[in-house]
Amino acid sequence: MKPPPFTYHRARDVAGAADLVAELGEDAKFLAGGQSLIPMMNFRLARPEHLIDIGGLRELSFVDAGPEALRVGSLTTHRTVETADLGTGFDVVREAMRWIGHLPIRTRGTVGGSLAHADATAEWCLLAVLLDAEIVVAGAGGRRRTIAAGDAFLGFYTTLLADDELIVEVVFGRPAPHAAVTEFAERKGDFAVVSAAVDLDVGSGAVAGGRVALGGVGPAVVRVPEAERVLQAGGRACRDLFEACADAAAQAVDPPADGDAGTEYRRALVRNLVIRACEEAVAR
Ligand SMILES: Cc1cc2nc3c(=O)[nH]c(=O)nc-3n(C[C@H](O)[C@H](O)[C@H](O)COP(=O)(O)OP(=O)(O)OC[C@H]3O[C@@H](n4cnc5c(N)ncnc54)[C@H](O)[C@@H]3O)c2cc1C
Structure with a gap:
């Protein structure tokens, strides 16, 4: 299947890309790895008249892993992150990559493309929301702003990004040595x-708080305060605590029923996956 006709533009730098998309208006889209946009065009779910290819902007492809923060450029591929040394504080980011599609998709698909596409089960959205990441974007005229990941994902494939904004990088501002991501898919x-992700505050065998995020239970990735309150109350890092946290998460959500799974099946998955994520996180 072939996409509908479009005019191809190649961006030379970030400022030029942002200015060009502002000039061309809502009929223009950035093209990064093409792993979501091109299938959508082939299926006629998207019909942009102009594609601005940002694939050559090498300054957007980097991983900067320090002890206190991890910065990942928007054009970095999933595979680059999967094979990078991110240090123990950010192991969860590297390990989450193996859940994304197949190797050819991970080799072409990018961090910025995933965040902008905002699928309700995208691993990058889940990580960003779980770890309170910040998304740095560039706009026309050299404008820059930072969006908190917790505010970024508004609904089905919808973000706070303006049409003319380009994601530059995502910044994970604190290490998460006891975090884990796990999920269930029909086929590898x-x-x-x-999908479920947790980031536990653990010390001396006890949990003193933590974060819980879920994908696939609504139009966008969500944090689950009800489950986080169970972690906040604290206790020994053991199965009973994790089950209480998972029960709270399962009761808090109202997952959709669709061709992949019914509401109650998804709720059961939430419970099992939150327990598994807690056990994996504490075992780190
Ligand atoms: C068979 C298959 C299985 C997949 N499985 C998974 C999976 O399990 N988990 C998962 O998370 N993803 C999955 N994906 C999607 C994959 O991760 C894509 O790489 C990702 O969603 C989009 O990244 P991209 O670089 O290909 O973006 P593109 O397809 O090029 O662009 C996607 C959208 O983002 C916009 N965009 C791209 N870059 C930027 C930027 N820097 N700033 C602003 N807007 C931008 C584009 O304009 C477009 O609207 C799968 C894809 C396929 C085909």
Whole structure:
């Protein structure tokens, strides 16, 4: 299947890309790895008249892993992150990459493309929301701003990004040595039916708080305060605590029923996956 006709533009730098998309208006789209946009065009779910290819902007492809923060450029591929040394504080980011599609998709698909596409089970969205990441964007005229990941994902494939804004990088501002991501998909390489991620505050065998994020339970990735309150109350890092946290998460969500899974099946997945994520996180 071939996409509908479009005019191809190649961006020379970030400022030029942002200015050009502002000039061309809402009929223009950035093209990064093409792993979501091109299939959508082939299926006629998207019909941009102009594609601005940002694939040559090498300054947007980097991983900067320090002890206190991890910065990942928007054009960095999933595979680059999967094979990078991110240090123990950010192991969860590297390990989450193996859940994304198949190797050829991970080799072409990019961090910025995933965040902008905002699938409700995208691993990058899940990580960004879980770890309170910040998304740095560039606009026309050299404008820059930072969006908190918690505010970024508004609904089905919808973000706070303006049409003329380009994601430059995502910044994970604190290490998460006891975090884990896990999920269930029908087949290896499929998008998750449900995904779960936790980031636990653990010390001396006890949990003193933490964060819980879920994908596949609504139009966008969400944090689950009800489950986080169970972690906040604290206790020994053991199965009973994780089950209480998972029960709270399962009761808090109202997952959709669709061709992949019914509401109650998804709720059961939430419970099992939150327990598994807690156990993996604490075992680090
Ligand atoms: C078979 C298959 C299975 C997949 N499985 C998974 C999976 O399990 N998990 C998962 O997360 N993803 C999955 N994907 C999607 C994959 O991760 C894509 O790489 C990703 O969603 C989009 O990245 P991209 O670089 O290909 O973006 P593109 O397809 O080039 O662009 C996607 C959208 O983002 C916009 N965009 C791209 N870059 C930027 C930027 N820097 N700033 C602003 N807007 C931008 C584009 O204009 C477009 O609207 C799968 C894809 C396929 C085909």
